[in-house]
Amino acid sequence: MDLERVILDFQKKHWREGTLLLALSGGPDSRALFHVLLRLNIPFAVAHVDHGWREESGEEARELKYLCEKSSLPFHLLSLSTPSSSQNLEDRGREARYGFFADLCATHSYTGVVLGHHADDQAETVLKRVFEGATLPKLRGLKPIHKRGDLTLYRPFLQVFKKEILELLKENNYPFFEDSTNSDRRFLRSRIRHDLLPSLSENFGKEITPSLCRLGEYAAELEEFLNGQLLPFYDSMETTEEEIALDFAPFYPCTPFLWRQVLAYLFSQEGVSLSRPALDTLVFHLKRRSRKTKLFLGKRWVFLDNGLLKFKRSISSIKPALELEFECRNRV
Known part of the structure; x- marks a missing residue:
């Protein structure tokens, strides 16, 4: 898949004039977004959050700062203290990240935050909601555009699979960081990604990620249809x-x-x-x-x-x- 074309199509449909804020972890997904946005001369700044979960995270933050300086891009860093407990670690980290992004967008008038979520993330989200017993419309998974208060989130890679992102990085010799916490079984998403999804695909006899993504798309269409059907109730x-x-x-x-x-x-x-x-x-x-x-x-x-x-x-x-x-x- 041509990832530059993906971004150009997304830009044409959704992005207005102004400077975007890229959430850059340094992993393959956000690193691919970084290079594609740079090659297309789309104005953006970079935000990085050092959660302090890994010994090497400080050095990675310095490398990303240097990368942005070489590319003449604004770089914003938030360094968090290492939590004493792993309880609700993901939730606390997520709230800190989005609070940081919201403050930056308000202060610098960035038009929204670009996130590296891709089709594999979408499949994981849909499967998680299936097991949580979500209603049919709520199986829609991640939205390509999402409002979180006054903050606008953009996910242009939701139709792109992880292997296609890795192919781009390999073909262009773009380096990226491997986050060891992505394999940490303390986190539910890690267990879904590395244990549950592979096991389901193996036992079913075929890759189920595309099917889960399609289920999310059907659920999004159902939600849109229902919103129209329910308007008379809401108006009353x-x-x-x-x-x-x-x-x-x-x-x-x-x-x-x-x-x-x-x-x-x-x-x-x-x-x-x-x-x-x-x-x-x-x-x-x-x-x-x-x-x-x-x-x-x-x-x-x-x-x-x-x-x-x-x-x-x-x-x-x-x-x-x-x-x-x-x-x-x-x-x-």
Whole structure:
């Protein structure tokens, strides 16, 4: 695959004028992006995060700084202290990285962050979400363009497989770093990449990465379709300081699938993620057009009456004598 053509096509569709910020780890994916952007004379600066997880990371940061100086590119470095525990190591590192990127984009007016995620990463993400029990639309995996608050993330290599990136580096003698933490089985993604995916492909008898990527694409198309189908529900939603209300009656008959999507969105507005049993219980009452039904859910009261659902926004300190137990998670 012509990676320069991939970037030019992505630029034509998605990038506006201005300077991009490349997240450069020094690994093969971001290193390939570095050279392709440089060869195409696309304006960009570089951000590197030294997590301090490996002894050699400091020297690698210095090498990348020198590489950028030779290419007359702005170089931004964030050095993190080595954590005392591996617990939530990935999550903490991710939050630190994106906070750093957001600050740089706001300070220097960079138009967005370019990330090196590729098709193999996409397959890993889709498989992880399958095992997590994600809904069908949420199997879409990584998006080529994603908004994280005010920060715009670009992933131009999502249609490119890792072997194609390695071929580019080999053909041009471009060096890159091998991050030993990518093989560290403490991290779930490493176990998926090195153990689970190869085992599944071997036992299935063929490479499953392209199939997982296609599943992610179909899920993205389904999500886009559903967003259009659900607009009338969203437009009918009424929100006050005390409650969120939605009258389902005008939408009868309706499929349980659509109801679940609407309910998940409705409760997500208050940071409550509903489990499948909780969703099924609410759908059951909506289908029956239950009258004057009162449920206690996620420390909040829910009222249903002939298709009308009202959801109290305030957290109640008064628990009912008989509480219907739901599995739900209050997101923070």
